[in-house]
Amino acid sequence: MQTPLELVFQNVEPSDEVKTLVDQKARHLETFFDGMTACKVYVRAPHKRHKTGNLYEVTIEVRVPGDTLVVRHNQTDVGQHEHIQVAVRDAFATMAREVKRWKDKIGGDVKTHDTPLQGTVTEIYHDAGYGQIMATDHRLVYFHENSVVGGGFGDLERDDTVELVVETEESETGPQASTVRKIGGMAFDPKAKRPH
Template sequence: MQSPLEIAFMHVAPSDEIKALVAEKVASLDGVYGGITSCHVYISAPHQSQRQGNLFEVTVEVRVPGSELVVHHHKKDVPEHEHLRVAVRDAFAAMDKELKRWKDQVKGEVKAHDGPLQGRVTEIHRDEDYGQIIATDQRLVYFHRNSVVDGSFDELRPRDPVELVVRSDESEIGPQASTVRRIGALEFDPTPKGSRR
């Protein structure tokens, strides 16, 4: 973590035991995702319940590149939250889930399939030496004649299945394939089921 952990106690006496517990839970979050830039934890007992007495509230704010994740955990009068350790545990369990969800989103909006990326040719412009592919991750990918291996550009037809490698640096025209190779069949067909005939 780039910035030191910050813990604020409101209407609660600061406790070394709770500070140590929070530090342990933050270290666990760091294990889930090592790119956390800062973490702020607010612990308060603002609200008296007639049924249960003081109920602790724990708010955890975690900053990650390009985003801030916040969990405000009070559990609406859950009796166990009379115990501060339980309230801290529950808040960090919720943040653990939130961080994993965020991490999955950052990895890619669409889960990667095993093996090389595949797709189908959607357009071929032989006179201009380029074409387009709809990939299994639903991206429309441009390719040039020179990216087709085995010199088979002139043999490609719309709907032909291909395997492709997309360049990591996106060009002005969007995703661009560095390598395209015709294959026998797709393991995953990107065509929406409703449009098949």
Template sequence: MQIPVEIAFHNVSSSDGVEDAIREHVDRLERIYSRMTTCRVRVDQRNRNSNETIPPVVRIEISVPGHKDIVVSHEPAHLQRKFQAPDLNNAINEAFRIAERRLTKHKDKLCDHGTAEMVHEASNEFRGQIADLPPEKDFGFLMTKEGGLLYFHRNSLLSGDFDSLQRGDQVSYVESMGDTGPVASKVRMLG
């Protein structure tokens, strides 16, 4: 990290053991994503009751380059639902468990390790027709349902014979981004 971890306590006493546990969790976060710039942890005992069963709130703010801060903070009710008798250690462990999950999700999104939602190709497939086929060229143009023209190359044709294509033939295609703008790819002849 570029900035050392910041740990603050509010309405709760600090101890070396608690701070060491927090620092160990932060080290684990750094192993997950080494590009963290800073991590701020605040332990806050917002409410108290007579039998001391309300756990403190642990708020974690993780700064990563090029992204808004990843913030983890949950109310005591979350811990009271999850643990029978939640304490400071439960609050710290649960907050860092959530932080690890969010940081891993952020890292996977950047690395595109398959966390992106899978979309079937058919949902991106459109219908059009052959609009122009310049003679003795390896490309042509499709007319989209909106009336625009899209370039396609001979190699984009997945079914049918490029040399037998004629103006007005119905096709399906997937629109993608080429070097100079949108193009039709995965072009298929329709019966």
């Protein structure tokens, strides 16, 4: 991969055992397609249960040329996701299928010059914990404070430039970002007129 593996723990105590497992699984993904440029893994325990313990949610984002593949296994998927290793294993198994499906779909036609989706923060409500981004593809994308990585939601301001990953399934509010990262400059200006 072009960039190092990123692993983020939210409401979960980081462990070397999980870090090693994620690293092994990410390396295994590359055996299906060696052109992956980035892999980000989020391990969350969003709900606490008194009797059964935490049910873990694992989100994996893999950047491939011209696309980003996203898999999210949430706490309601499988009861066995009380065990963090099982949740990680299952999420990576699903991502392996996604990578194979993507590779079959594109065949040998891989574009390597595509840039990640970027945008500008147009609205941000720090007290309410959400905001909106005008993306370079001219979509207005909602984002929640939990989707901000590589810094903090509190550090974002209007007109900041960000890189984002949009969920494949739209929410009730329209397109929603699963990941938002503040960056320095933008390759494209979303306010510029579209070519006719």
